[in-house]
Amino acid sequence: MRVLPKDVQMLRTCGTALCALSLIAACAADPVVTHEPEQQVQVRPADGEGQATEPRVGPSNGQPVETAPPNVPEFKPAFAEQTRAPAVHTQTPFKVTELAHDLDNPWGIAFLPGAGVFITEKIAGRLLLASLDGAKPVEVQGVPRVAGADQGGLLDVALSPDYATSQLVYLSYYEPREGGNGLAVVRARFVAGTPPKLERARVVFRMQPTLDSTKHAGGRLVFAPDGALFITLGERSILQGRVQARDLASDLGKIVRILPDGTIPKDNPFSARAGARPEIYSLGHRNVLGAALDAQNRLWVAEMGPRGGDELNLIQPGKDYGWPTIGYGEEYSGERIHQSTQAPGLEQPVYYWDPVISPGALTIYSADLFPEWKGNFFIAGLSSQALVRLVLKADRVVGEARLLTSRKERFRSVVQGPEGALYLLTDGSNAKLLRLTP
Numbered sequence: 481m482r483v484l485p486k487d488v489q490m491l492r493t494c495g496t497a498l499c500a501l502s503l504i505a506a507c508a509a510d511p512v513v514t515h516e517p518e519q520q521v522q523v524r525p526a527d528g529e530g531q532a533t534e535p536r537v538g539p540s541n542g543q544p545v546e547t548a549p550p551n552v553p554e555f556k557p558a559f560a561e562q563t564r565a566p567a568v569h570t571q572t573p574f575k576v577t578e579l580a581h582d583l584d585n586p587w588g589i590a591f592l593p594g595a596g597v598f599i600t601e602k603i604a605g606r607l608l609l610a611s612l613d614g615a616k617p618v619e620v621q622g623v624p625r626v627a628g629a630d631q632g633g634l635l636d637v638a639l640s641p642d643y644a645t646s647q648l649v650y651l652s653y654y655e656p657r658e659g660g661n662g663l664a665v666v667r668a669r670f671v672a673g674t675p676p677k678l679e680r681a682r683v684v685f686r687m688q689p690t691l692d693s694t695k696h697a698g699g700r701l702v703f704a705p706d707g708a709l710f711i712t713l714g715e716r717s718i719l720q721g722r723v724q725a726r727d728l729a730s731d732l733g734k735i736v737r738i739l740p741d742g743t744i745p746k747d748n749p750f751s752a753r754a755g756a757r758p759e760i761y762s763l764g765h766r767n768v769l770g771a772a773l774d775a776q777n778r779l780w781v782a783e784m785g786p787r788g789g790d791e792l793n794l795i796q797p798g799k800d801y802g803w804p805t806i807g808y809g810e811e812y813s814g815e816r817i818h819q820s821t822q823a824p825g826l827e828q829p830v831y832y833w834d835p836v837i838s839p840g841a842l843t844i845y846s847a848d849l850f851p852e853w854k855g856n857f858f859i860a861g862l863s864s865q866a867l868v869r870l871v872l873k874a875d876r877v878v879g880e881a882r883l884l885t886s887r888k889e890r891f892r893s894v895v896q897g898p899e900g901a902l903y904l905l906t907d908g909s910n911a912k913l914l915r916l917t918p
């Protein structure tokens with residue numbers, strides 16, 4: 481990473497939001513381009529991740545990309561391809577362009593048709609409208625008040641599939657409530673102008689029950705081609721929430737499926753079951769931050785696990801993904817969580833990481849700009865400080881790569897842009913918007 485000296489000075493001396501926005505604009509007008517060689521380096525998790533074993537990258541072809549010892553060696557994979565896939569290397573040279581920096585804990589990205597991109601700022605609860613051609617990003621008015629702290633705040637942003645005619649935008653966020661908070665999804669109409677704003681905001685989903693936690697609320701939004709909206713929901717980290725992850729009377733630890741107006745599809749798997757919340761689509765999740773549809777419109781998720789237990793799952797309606805009953809990890813204290821990695825009726829992950837990568841967003845590449853990457857899975861790695869690339873064949877992971885490790889940055893988000901480039905957000909209080917192109 482290179483930061484221009486004048487920008488460093490500006491960062492030190494100038495703290496106002498206005499100045500930060502002009503800085504972003506200045507940076508976007510003169511993007512910093514670096515050519516990224518694939519390097520094999522030691523990757524260090526950020527402070528406080530509590531990993532006993534740090535992820536380590538440095539394989540030769542045919543050997544696993546991960547060379548560090550597992551944190552839970554007594555847990556063995558259920559099948560050969562379930563962890564430590566052989567390393568693959570990207571043959572296509574690519575460059576990294578820094579389009580903006582000084583973003584404050586960004587989380588979600590959504591591209592508008594034509595030009596422009598929405599970026600959420602988690603803690604501050606701001607929705608920014610940024611341009612990719614150097615124009616100054618502006619704050620969109622009309623965003624609901626959020627409980628912004630730690631992992632919570634304003635999270636994902638998604639455009640309605642009929643955005644071209646409806647201008648409807650969906651936001652997920654930690655909603656402040658009596659007795660704590662909970663994830664909510666609001667939809668509103670975007671009105672371009674000075675300033676741009678959201679109007680006619682209406683909450684279409686509220687995760688229940690309310691708990692007091694700043695962690696593990698999920699928050700990823702994925703629209704299916706049939707118009708239904710998937711929302712990923714975490715179990716809040718605290719024990720009171722964790723024990724609800726497989727409970728059909730609770731939204732915690734679930735993926736739910738709703739219609740764009742907030743009503744529940746009649747063909748949801750538990751819609752006719754007494755005592756079950758009808759919005760539930762799948763259960764037994766810890767904290768799903770990455771979700772994407774593949775070419776067959778199947779839902780895949782990258783799930784933040786405990787120490788040694790991050791997972792990639794293929795989601796099917798009504799299935800139970802096992803948290804906290806089964807899994808491959810352990811508590812960050814080193815204590816045991818699971819008696820076993822398998823149980824009848826509980827789904828196995830397609831892949832797991834021990835040590836963990838700490839997955840943020842997941843995107844499945846479908847564009848032509850990088851033919852080599854077509855169909856590959858890309859995961860924004862937080863503690864692993866890598867863009868994780870997975871090659872799948874017949875729903876098994878047959879190759880893994882860790883990209884951008886030399887930058888030593890936590891990656892929060894990755895998304896495919898309209899022209900087929902990959903766009904990334906780094907994490908934290910001085911975060912960047914990056915673009916990967918051939």
Ligand SMILES: [Ca+2]
Pocket residue numbers: 764791801802803806807827829
């Ligand atoms: Ca699981």
